[in-house]
Structure formats: C-alpha cells, structure tokens
Amino acid sequence: xxxxxxxxxxxxxxxxxxxxxxxxxxxxxxxxxxxxxxxxxxxxxxxxxxxxxxxxxxxxxxxxxxxxxxxxxxxxxxxxxxxxxxxxxxxxxxxxxxxxxxxxxxxxxxxxxxxxxxxxxxxxxxxxxxxxxxxxxxxxxxxxxxxxxxxxxxxxx
Numbered sequence: 001x002x003x004x005x006x007x008x009x010x011x012x013x014x015x016x017x018x019x020x021x022x023x024x025x026x027x028x029x030x031x032x033x034x035x036x037x038x039x040x041x042x043x044x045x046x047x048x049x050x051x052x053x054x055x056x057x058x059x060x061x062x063x064x065x066x067x068x069x070x071x072x073x074x075x076x077x078x079x080x081x082x083x084x085x086x087x088x089x090x091x092x093x094x095x096x097x098x099x100x101x102x103x104x105x106x107x108x109x110x111x112x113x114x115x116x117x118x119x120x121x122x123x124x125x126x127x128x129x130x131x132x133x134x135x136x137x138x139x140x141x142x143x144x145x146x147x148x149x150x151x152x153x154x155x156x157x
Contacts, residue, residue: 124142140155
C-alpha cells in the first residue's frame with residue numbers, strides 16, 4: 001500500500017520542504033512553462049499491514065531531470081497526510097521543488113484508489129508560491145506517470 005502512495009508523484013507531487021543547493025540549473029529556469037521528470041529516491045520501505053487511518057502521514061523525495069536519463073537539475077520533497085479514509089481515500093500533499101533559481105511550492109488534495117493494480121490518473125497541483133526566480137509564482141503543475149518517471153508540466157503564472 002505504501003508503494004502506491006509513493007507513486008503519487010513527485011510532488012515530485014508531487015510536496016514538503018526540502019532545502020539545499022542543486023547540481024545544475026534547468027534550461028527553463030526563467031520560463032513560465034517547462035517540463036521536468038521526477039524519479040523517486042530510494043528510501044526506507046515499510047510494509048503497512050493495516051488500512052490507513054485519518055492522520056497517517058508519509059513522505060518521499062525525487063530527483064528532478066530536464067530529460068529522462070539526463071542530468072539532475074533539482075530535487076523535491078513531499079509530505080502527505082490521509083484526510084479521509086475509504087476506497088478511494090483522500091490525501092493532502094504538500095511539496096517543494098528545489099531548482100537552481102529558487103524553490104517552487106505546491107499542494108494538492110488527491111483521491112487515491114486503494115487497489116494496488118489501479119494506475120493513478122494524471123492530476124494537477126496548485127502552485128502556492130516560490131522563492132528567488134520563482135518569487136510570487138502561481139499556476140499549476142500537471143503530474144502524469146511516464147514509465148519509471150513522473151512527468152511534471154509546470155504552467156506558472
């Protein structure tokens with residue numbers, strides 16, 4: 001079950017604070033619209049034996065790439081909390097995307113099926129702000145499964 005939580009995205013959905021420098025700048029740091037690819041960083045794998053309860057939390061992190069298999073251009077940190085149980089359940093996720101020009105923050109309330117075989121549909125997260133080049137950012141990020149990666153389409157306003 002935890003593994004299906006982890007596929008929710010990169011929120012990159014996608015979403016909790018991560019702070020530090022990144023290795024390289026994305027070519028689109030100054031653009032309003034750009035695409036990145038997120039690949040989850042291995043973490044402790046815990047087996048969850050019982051159904052999630054309201055208030056349960058989990059977190060994950062991704063490395064961000066301009067192109068699949070390309071150079072790393074950033075990273076994200078995501079924290080999610082179960083806010084409604086059942087099948088499907090609702091999860092509130094908050095995340096921060098760290099890029100060379102600054103950080104972008106986002107959040108989403110996701111409806112997630114408990115069926116392990118069900119693929120998570122594409123979803124949008126609201127951009128809630130940013131720092132540096134992204135100060136005052138708004139807009140949304142579209143998250144779409146893309147093989148071993150999650151495709152993140154940023155539409156900043």
